Amino acid sequence: MTERTTVADSPAGVAEPATAPAEQAKDTRVDARPKNNRAWWLVLPVVVSVAFTAVIPLMTVVNYSVQDVFSPSERIFVGLEWFRDVARDPEVRGAFVRTLLFSAQVLLIEIPLGVAIAVAMPRRGVSVSVALVLVALPLLIPWNVVGTIWQIFARGDIGLGGWAINNVLGVNFNYTLDSTDAWLTVLAMDVWHWTPLVALLAYAGLRSIPQPYFQAAQIDGASGWATFRHIQLPRLRGVLTIAILLRFMDSFMIYTEPFVVTGGGPGNATSFLSILLSKIAVGQFDLGPAGAFSLLYFLFVQVLCYVFFTVLTRSGR
């Protein structure tokens, strides 16, 4: 201990640098403080709540997915049969392709549109709050209400949107009969509902860019587009990664809004994975296939998110 005091007391740079670190290392190795591991109990609430909210429900699903349940007392273990069935089911495959296509379109529209809105939003003054409230408004509406709004809005007879398309644009539009119209209605609804999220994230990202970056761009004679391309866009990478992940997950699991608007129809034009799943699980009460379906669904979302995340963060390095 005395040696260490000498080192500390001697003026900086005078102490022999070769011996000092070694002595310090020796000191830290002998840790005389009393050990107390009772603090681990503080983790218990988290473990319990996660168990009840995530682990136990998930295990229930796993349990269903490997059994054929006839009644609570009659069940047969069937192994991976349900997984095979679900993966080969043309209806599931159709819904899978549909959902993937929907997510792709959602991302392609909402990300650029959101960024564009963010760039166009004011930077200072009262108009900032006004713009923020206006943009955020759709996010505050409950999902099934959004569905109801669009269900009415897009109707040809009493909905303003549907009526305008039919009578002002003169295009025949009926989402209850035409599958393309139904698809477009659901897509437009999602864009309306969720682009604001992307816009807000991008706006926050834009606001965090220090002023000198824009000043430097001015000095370098960069055009507006070049400023966007080389200063704003690169600095939005982080928030856009989050936006893409959130929008992918959400759109891939979309349920409430299309359920309210089209109920998956007409035919199965807007029958996405989640709608099909709930039909199997709740409508037909096929717990086994529904369990297997859920797990595959869950797995796919996980894998795709991982891929997105890896690609987006890798490309930034």
Add this chain to the structure above:
Amino acid sequence: MADIRLEGVGHSYDGGRTWALKPMTWTWQSSRAYALLGPSGCGKTTLLNIISGLITPTVGRIWFGEREVTGVPTAGRNIAQVFQFPVLYEEMSVYDNLAFPLRNRKFPKKEVDQRVRQVSQLLGLDQVLRRRSRRLDPGRQQIVSLGRGLVRPQVAAVLLDEPLTVVDPALKWTLRSKLKEIHRDTGHTLIYVTHDQTEALTFADEVVVLNDGAIVQAGEPAELFLSPSHEFVGHFIGSPGMNMVPAEIAGGVVRVGAAGVGAAPDGLPPGPVRIGVRPEFVRIAGPGASPGAGATVTGIDRMGAYDLVHTRVGEHPVIVKTEAGSACEPDAAVFLHFPADRTFLFRDEVRCGSLAPLNGREPS
């Protein structure tokens, strides 16, 4: 290259209620290296941004030689500006960063390449041209930011806004000498903003001291040190700053309390003044030998190369810089002598004269 002339240029951020930069007329001579020195918030950056055109001044006109540029946007002024933090196009390679200003101005490819290589050689960036700019250390990044300014032909001036803040001390020296070297090689007008006096004094041909939105003094480093024309310059330059002691002129004699420390210069009306003298020039002497003021030693800082003797004249602290190993002890009564040619009188913070020897001769 040409002189940069400010004619009555002033700027207010709040519609004229307060001036961030008071209207001033000033000329930055071509090819000189200036340091713009002042405390935080004194208007240094505003002044710089006015020159580069990032801010249009509230009043006044700006000339680059014979060309008025008051209304000319930044891109049209050919100014290079380096900010406090490295500003890079992070996704681009060093080469593309350097080429960016030229590409924006639609230079032919061959010329872009030629100029980029020229600048990278000047700045010693040849080895890293292909590297992605964000992977460089902050010092190198700052050099790349500087290079983006220098790459354009006929740069009117290079403005540096505290460019070494993010750089660690060891590298600071290297970078500063690099800057000096570049200044020597290119002959660009250089304006270097800093609040660090060492940086300013070692770097510049001329130091411009800015306080409270106005230039208080400009001159060579030695001039600012030896002959400050404003109390602020006295405080701000030198370490420790100039001692300021309230005094009174009565009957042609400058008195601190009751003690006469010297004669007042001719034509200075009687009344209160403040005398300013640098710690380097105050002498601790015996009471009989010279005119001066009695003081009490309050403490001594032994700095190694020299000692700082803290004393108190009446209520007012006076620091004396002496050779190492000063014999003074705390609480000792000493006698301070203020040499006539190094002691100045200030009224309303502005120098109004210097102390004259008492009775026409300086007793020693």
